[in-house]
Amino acid sequence: MKLADLQYIPHFDLLAPQLLFRVQHSSARAGTVKIGSRLLLLPPSNLLSGRFDIVGQPVAYFAERSETAIYEAICRREAIGVSYALTAKRSLLSVQTTAKLSLLDLRPHVSSWPVLHSLRFDQTQALAAEAHAAGFSGIVYKSAQQHDKDCFALWGQALATLRRISLESLVESGSGNLHVALATALNGSQLPLLP
Numbered sequence: 344m345k346l347a348d349l350q351y352i353p354h355f356d357l358l359a360p361q362l363l364f365r366v367q368h369s370s371a372r373a374g375t376v377k378i379g380s381r382l383l384l385l386p387p388s389n390l391l392s393g394r395f396d397i398v399g400q401p402v403a404y405f406a407e408r409s410e411t412a413i414y415e416a417i418c419r420r421e422a423i424g425v426s427y428a429l430t431a432k433r434s435l436l437s438v439q440t441t442a443k444l445s446l447l448d449l450r451p452h453v454s455s456w457p458v459l460h461s462l463r464f465d466q467t468q469a470l471a472a473e474a475h476a477a478g479f480s481g482i483v484y485k486s487a488q489q490h491d492k493d494c495f496a497l498w499g500q501a502l503a504t505l506r507r508i509s510l511e512s513l514v515e516s517g518s519g520n521l522h523v524a525l526a527t528a529l530n531g532s533q534l535p536l537l538p
Contacts, residue, residue, distance in 0.1 A: 344458060344469055346477065354447070354448065355483045357480075359504075360440060360441065366435055367383070379505070379507070382438070392464075393464070395482050396464070402496055404495070406492065407494070409524035410524050411489045414531075415486060415489075417528065418529060425534050427538055434513060435511045441504045441506050444501050445478070447477075447483070449483065471496065475499070521536075
């Protein structure tokens with residue numbers, strides 16, 4: 344998919360301060376890309392495992408709400424259960440933007456381009472690479488996991504403009520209690536919590 348395929352190319356200014364959420368591993372693993380002082384822990388950029396990943400460019404995915412971040416990362420539509428052990432190794436990061444970011448707005452195109460919610464990532468990754476080359480700091484798009492909620496893929500210098508607000512474990516150490524956003528997403532998705 345190419346930018347030229349879109350009927351029009353809307354810009355969206357993500358203004359500061361905007362609160363964003365993401366689920367990430369609680370600790371770095373081999374190959375983890377670290378942005379900031381333990382702010383972002385991202386998978387290696389050569390994996391191309393995300394919808395808008397770009398070759399050689401770290402990309403971080405965020406949501407407008409904490410529950411949406413959990414739906415996107417853990418309580419996905421295709422999931423049949425959620426592993427307690429794996430979830431205990433994840434944290435909910437909240438950040439705030441400190442500068443205006445110019446994003447490609449794909450939200451108006453979601454009904455005309457179902458590929459934007461498909462698993463054919465090669466198509467959406469090609470679009471992200473073109474958006475990056477055109478000077479966009481990222482993409483705003485509709486969540487494929489929670490109806491009518493916004494998500495953001497940010498890359499490059501946009502990642503340096505983020506300030507950490509909080510980093511909370513999804514499973515409280517000691518008590519084993521679930522973060523309220525995780526409990527809400529588990530309830531909404533009706534997914535069983537497995538060992």
